[in-house]
Amino acid sequence: MSQTQMMKGILDGCLLAIIRGKEVYGYEMAERLSEYGFGEVSEGTIYPLLMRMQREGLVSSIKKASTAGPKRKYYSLTDKGHEELEAFLERWKRLEKSVNEAIRQETKEGSEGSA
Amino acid sequence: MPELSKESRRFIDDLRLYLFSSGKNDQEIKEIAEELEAHLEEAERNGKPIEQVVGESPREYMEMISSEMKFDKKAWLKYVPLIIFGAISFSVIGQLMENMRLSYSYVFVGGSLAVSILFILLVFSVFKYTASRQVSRVKEFLLMMIPIFVNMVLFMALIFWDMYTELPGIELGVTASMIVGAILFVILIGISVWAKTAVLLVMLAAVHVPDLLLKMTSLGLEARLITGLLATYAMIGLYFFYTVKKMKKTEAVEG
Structure with a gap:
């Protein structure tokens, strides 16, 4: 439960980062995520997240015709989305540092303790 | 595509x-x-x-x-009164055709409302259940029979209770009954235009036309009522499937 909660928060951040680059549609985002190693996450997971981010005003969307197949919905970041991404990056840096620090210290002490 | x-x-x-x-x-x-x-x-x-x-x-x-x-509260405000009003108009028009005057017990009116709401909730629960569990078409159909059956039994109980006991209620003369019938019909058309669906009118015709024909047979009142009710609920069920099918078709055209 808390694990999926955390995962969602992380995915939110990654999606915001992916959308920042250029206007992008759902399938492309999913592909990009799996390239980055999120292959375990089923692709459809991004849509409920996008729905929430859109409701919260972090992203906006526009439908465009595509050469192959049906219309695609392209997403882009709003000003609020940019702010949220900055905040996420800040949170993530701190978290990453804390986790790395904890693991480094504890595994070191753990191995000394058992020795 | x-x-x-x-x-x-x-x-x-x-x-x-x-x-x-x-x-x-x-x-x-x-x-x-x-x-x-x-x-x-x-x-x-x-x-x-x-x-x-x-x-x-x-x-x-x-x-x-x-x-x-x-x-979406608005969608519900649209569907729920439509269905309840539909149930009422079925009964009113049925009575008018039967003996040109309306007589309702309070128990019947209240009971019909409660049974209709229960029916809507049951149908939506079955839809949610079957849609999310990939059940076979046969099982889907059988599950769909549950609300239809429950509702039929409850409605029949209500009708027999109403028929065989003296219950307090309202009784209208022929003129008043006809006026109520006419007002109801106008509202019915109004609702149909507003909700952009002719389904109520279509269903009304579909239920009462067989009833008129059934009257010419030697079937008793009970048998006619039961046949009529069966047709009504089968059609409400069909209507939901039809709505979803139509939604799908419009998109296929647009897409």
């Missing part, structure tokens, strides 16, 4: 039904269904199985999507 696989097609249909039965907004349902359809189509072109998109449990995925969508 290349065709979706049967499995993906079914998932999209089930998702629509699930969200519709959960009282979500039509436009929002259309948006997410289109987006997922496009995704599934592209995934299939690249040889990905549907599980890679919707995960191992379609039910959990539907719940995830549903939880991000608001409950």
Whole structure:
């Protein structure tokens, strides 16, 4: 439960980062995520997240015709989305540092303790 | 546009039904269904199985999507009175055709309202259940019989209770009954225009025309009532399927 909660928060951040680059549609985002190693996450997971981010005003969307197949919905970041991404990056840096620090210290002490 | 696989097609249909039965907004349902359809189509072109998109449990995925969508009060304000008013008009027009005057016990009026609401809730629960669990068509049909059957039994109990006991109520003369009938008919047309659906009028005709024909047979009143009710509820069930089918068709044309 808390694990999926955390995962969602992380995915939110990654999606915001992916959308920042250029206007992008759902399938492309999913592909990009799996390239980055999120292959375990089923692709459809991004849509409920996008729905929430859109409701919260972090992203906006526009439908465009595509050469192959049906219309695609392209997403882009709003000003609020940019702010949220900055905040996420800040949170993530701190978290990453804390986790790395904890693991480094504890595994070191753990191995000394058992020795 | 290349065709979706049967499995993906079914998932999209089930998702629509699930969200519709959960009282979500039509436009929002259309948006997410289109987006997922496009995704599934592209995934299939690249040889990905549907599980890679919707995960191992379609039910959990539907719940995830549903939880991000608001409950659409306006849609319910549109459907619920339509169905209840429909039930009332069926009964009123039936009575007018039977003996040109209206007589209702309070028990019957209140009971009909309660039974109608229960029916709507049961139908939507069955829709949500079958849509999210990929049940077979046969099981879907059998499950759909539960609300229809429960409702029929309750309505019949109500009708017999009303017929064989003296209950307090209102009784109108022929003129007053006709005026009420006319007002009801005008409201009925008004509602149909407002809700942009002729379904109530179509159903009214569909139920009362056989009833008129049944009258010419040697069947007793009870048998006619039961046949009439059966037809009504079968048609309400059909109406929901028809709505979803139509939603799908409009999109196919637009897309």
